[in-house]
Amino acid sequence: MPENALKIRSLKSAVEGKEILAGVDLDLPAGQIHVIMGPNGSGKSTLANTLMGHPRYEVLGGEAKLFGEDVLSMKVYERARKGLFLAFQYPVEIEGVSFAHFLWNASQSHRGEVGRSDPKEVVAFRKKLNESLESLSLSKDFSNRSLNVGASGGEKKRLEIAQIMALKPRVILLDEIDSGLDIDSSKLVAKAIQGMRKDGVSAIIITHYPRILEYLEPERVHIMAQGKIICSRGIELAHELEKRGYDWVLKEYSLN
Amino acid sequence: MTENRTPEIEFDFKKYDFRDPESFVFKSAKGLSAGTVTEISRQKGEPEWMLAIRLKALDVFLKKPTPVWGGDLSPLDYDAYTYYLKPSKEKSESWDDIPENIKKTFDRLGVPEAERKFLAGLGAQYESEMVYHSIREDLAKKGVIFLDTESGLREHPDLFRKYFAKLVPIEDNKFAALNTACWSGGSFIYVPKGVEIDIPLQAYFRINSANMGQFERTIIVADEGAKLHYIEGCTAPAYTTNSLHTGVIEIFVHKGASVRYTTIQNWAHNIYNLVTQRSMVEEGGSMEWVDGNLGSRLTMKYPSIYLMGDGAKGKILSITFAAEGQHQDAGGKIIHKGKNTTSTIISKSISRKNGRCSYRGLVKVAKGATGVKSSVKCDALMLDEQSRSDTYPTMQVDEEDAVVAHEATVGKISDDVIHYLMSRGLKDSDAQAMVVMGFIQAFSRELPMEYAVELNRLVQLEMEGSVG
Numbered sequence: 001m002p003e004n005a006l007k008i009r010s011l012k013s014a015v016e017g018k019e020i021l022a023g024v025d026l027d028l029p030a031g032q033i034h035v036i037m038g039p040n041g042s043g044k045s046t047l048a049n050t051l052m053g054h055p056r057y058e059v060l061g062g063e064a065k066l067f068g069e070d071v072l073s074m075k076v077y078e079r080a081r082k083g084l085f086l087a088f089q090y091p092v093e094i095e096g097v098s099f100a101h102f103l104w105n106a107s108q109s110h111r112g113e114v115g116r117s118d119p120k121e122v123v124a125f126r127k128k129l130n131e132s133l134e135s136l137s138l139s140k141d142f143s144n145r146s147l148n149v150g151a152s153g154g155e156k157k158r159l160e161i162a163q164i165m166a167l168k169p170r171v172i173l174l175d176e177i178d179s180g181l182d183i184d185s186s187k188l189v190a191k192a193i194q195g196m197r198k199d200g201v202s203a204i205i206i207t208h209y210p211r212i213l214e215y216l217e218p219e220r221v222h223i224m225a226q227g228k229i230i231c232s233r234g235i236e237l238a239h240e241l242e243k244r245g246y247d248w249v250l251k252e253y254s255l256n
Numbered sequence: 257m258t259e260n261r262t263p264e265i266e267f268d269f270k271k272y273d274f275r276d277p278e279s280f281v282f283k284s285a286k287g288l289s290a291g292t293v294t295e296i297s298r299q300k301g302e303p304e305w306m307l308a309i310r311l312k313a314l315d316v317f318l319k320k321p322t323p324v325w326g327g328d329l330s331p332l333d334y335d336a337y338t339y340y341l342k343p344s345k346e347k348s349e350s351w352d353d354i355p356e357n358i359k360k361t362f363d364r365l366g367v368p369e370a371e372r373k374f375l376a377g378l379g380a381q382y383e384s385e386m387v388y389h390s391i392r393e394d395l396a397k398k399g400v401i402f403l404d405t406e407s408g409l410r411e412h413p414d415l416f417r418k419y420f421a422k423l424v425p426i427e428d429n430k431f432a433a434l435n436t437a438c439w440s441g442g443s444f445i446y447v448p449k450g451v452e453i454d455i456p457l458q459a460y461f462r463i464n465s466a467n468m469g470q471f472e473r474t475i476i477v478a479d480e481g482a483k484l485h486y487i488e489g490c491t492a493p494a495y496t497t498n499s500l501h502t503g504v505i506e507i508f509v510h511k512g513a514s515v516r517y518t519t520i521q522n523w524a525h526n527i528y529n530l531v532t533q534r535s536m537v538e539e540g541g542s543m544e545w546v547d548g549n550l551g552s553r554l555t556m557k558y559p560s561i562y563l564m565g566d567g568a569k570g571k572i573l574s575i576t577f578a579a580e581g582q583h584q585d586a587g588g589k590i591i592h593k594g595k596n597t598t599s600t601i602i603s604k605s606i607s608r609k610n611g612r613c614s615y616r617g618l619v620k621v622a623k624g625a626t627g628v629k630s631s632v633k634c635d636a637l638m639l640d641e642q643s644r645s646d647t648y649p650t651m652q653v654d655e656e657d658a659v660v661a662h663e664a665t666v667g668k669i670s671d672d673v674i675h676y677l678m679s680r681g682l683k684d685s686d687a688q689a690m691v692v693m694g695f696i697q698a699f700s701r702e703l704p705m706e707y708a709v710e711l712n713r714l715v716q717l718e719m720e721g722s723v724g
Contacts, residue, residue, distance in 0.1 A: 052675075052679050053675075053679075054671075054672075054675050055671055055675060056671065075678075076675060076678040076679055077678045077679075077681050077682055077683050077684075079679070080678070080679055080680055080681040081681050085679075085680075086679055088676065088679075091676065092670075092672050092673045092676045094673060094676075094677075094690075094691060094694050095694055095695070095697075096693070096694030096695060096696070096697030096698070097690055097691070097693070097694035097697075102677070102680075102690065103680075105682060105686070105690065106677075106680035106681050106682060107681075109680070109681035109682050109683070109686065110681045146694070163680065167680065167681070
């Protein structure tokens with residue numbers, strides 16, 4: 001049995017007092033990629049945000065373990081330093097903070113050393129960053145621009161991927177990373193994620209579109225509805241959903 | 257990207273908070289009287305006309321009421337201050353000749369090191385007197401004058417008299433009158449026609465004793481086509497009783513000249529910082545005030561620019577940071593007298609705990625000043641529910657074709673932004689500091705690198721205090 005990168009049991013959470021996650025169970029074995037699909041409002045993003053610890057999401061019960069460690073009791077930055085990364089559906093914009101400055105400090109923070117700057121390391125960091133941006137068809141200029149300010153939706157998503165490349169997390173949650181991406185960009189992003197598999201990265205991909213799955217080889221596809229994972233199968237499930245929609249699954253599980 | 261900047265100097269907020277045992281060669285009796293003022297003038301060996309001005313100014317000071325339109329000045333006890341404290345016999349051009357304790361103080365503050373590394377000249381004031389003043393030799397050869405103000409009066413009496421109190425007359429306001437009555441120290445700078453100084457001159461002001469009044473007087477003259485950047489830094493140790501810093505700065509920007517004056521004051525939180533800064537700009541000249549207020553109990557300071565000549569430009573860039581118990585009442589004034597003059601005021605304020613930032617600004621377009629363009633932008637950031645921010649903008653426009661824009665925003669740092677940064681590994685306090693630094697980036701990018709690094713550090717340390 002491979003070690004579980006994520007092990008989630010009966011996880012319940014609420015937003016503004018309203019229960020959204022109604023008891024999620026999920027195992028993500030290390031090195032695997034799983035996909036979560038499901039109708040709008042089924043709790044997919046809530047699962048990602050609850051795992052990352054957004055203050056608006058209140059945990060009501062259950063547990064979540066990251067390589068055996070209790071994630072829910074960790075501070076948000078500890079989760080990040082332990083290797084959890086959420087690529088946000090709507091990345092924030094921060095005026096006056098350059099992407100490179102932000103990312104350098106973030107990467108330093110993983111070593112517990114914010115504010116330190118060895119010029120040699122900075123130069124090496126910059127070089128790698130430029131390579132990452134180029135591999136994502138992003139202009140090098142982005143490294144000196146204010147974080148996400150003036151970037152299109154698709155550019156923001158690709159900048160999230162550039163952060164993954166720099167921070168090298170162990171478990172990645174991608175919340176609709178492919179929304180707002182054109183075909184070429186989603187191909188780039190998918191390939192970038194697929195490329196990280198050789199380093200043993202695990203990922204949960206939340207998506208509405210099976211297109212991105214063409215370039216990935218996910219081990220499992222889960223369907224989420226009404227705050228629970230109702231069905232888990234292989235990649236064929238995604239294609240069936242594309243053809244037939246969600247109704248039949250919901251019916252099958254008497255949720256419609 | 258700031259991480260390319262290797263800090264030249266180690267900065268620490270607590271670093272400023274140390275005191276030397278008080279030592280002096282002359283200390284006036286507490287309180288202000290004609291006797292004190294006369295004694296100051298006598299100690300300095302001044303001409304009669306200066307003493308006459310001082311006494312007249314004392315009269316104005318005593319007659320004018322303490323202003324009530326700004327911050328709370330009621331804790332000021334004018335009888336409790338020492339108005340003149342001479343720390344050493346002579347000012348020096350070499351650090352070696354400065355009394356050991358004072359030299360040590362400036363060493364701890366990194367001042368001589370900064371001079372060696374990136375300044376064209378340096379003045380260091382301790383209590384009431386400039387103890388050190390030096391300028392790069394090549395600039396002195398070009399005729400640049402950079403002296404303490406007393407030496408300016410002594411060595412260049414005609415030039416001095418031509419400019420002294422011409423922009424800030426005695427009657428201007430109560431604190432300018434106070435300064436004129438007991439001024440001591442400050443810089444006297446003259447940059448001759450066409451001389452451009454590409455790296456900054458700096459003055460560093462240090463108050464060491466408790467219940468001290470520091471009244472430096474600075475005069476800067478940029479002759480036609482000259483260029484200059486002057487930087488002022490201020491610190492003091494924290495005492496339980498308050499001290500008073502009341503400077504007057506007059507800057508004359510002649511035709512086609514340009515001057516930038518940068519202040520970062522990080523006074524201890526027991527200092528009342530009441531400063532009058534004024535400049536006038538002739539045809540085609542340019543004046544910039546870059547004004548950073550982090551310290552003090554109360555600051556009242558509104559750098560102003562009189563755009564007298566056609567095509568003159570003015571810019572005021574102000575940041576204020578008010579933490580618990582602090583009130584920063586700052587802003588700027590621009591008066592357009594010349595045609596086709598342009599101005600910009602950018603004010604960024606940050607308040608936290610019960611700190612209060614007030615923006616007080618004036619843009620005036622006088623009759624006859626056609627083709628004026630002016631823009632004012634005030635952004636306030638409040639870090640919690642207890643903090644306070646007010647804006648008092650005034651516009652007086654007497655020409656129809658003037659284009660005057662005013663924009664103001666008030667905001668908080670959103671949870672989403674902090675969460676985003678924390679989700680990348682940054683602690684809450686580092687995340688907040690990063691957002692705050694971004695907020696004032698328009699200001700910090702105008703600073704020489706070393707100062708931007710210092711500012712960054714100060715904000716970082718402030719934030720560590722703000723988040724548990």
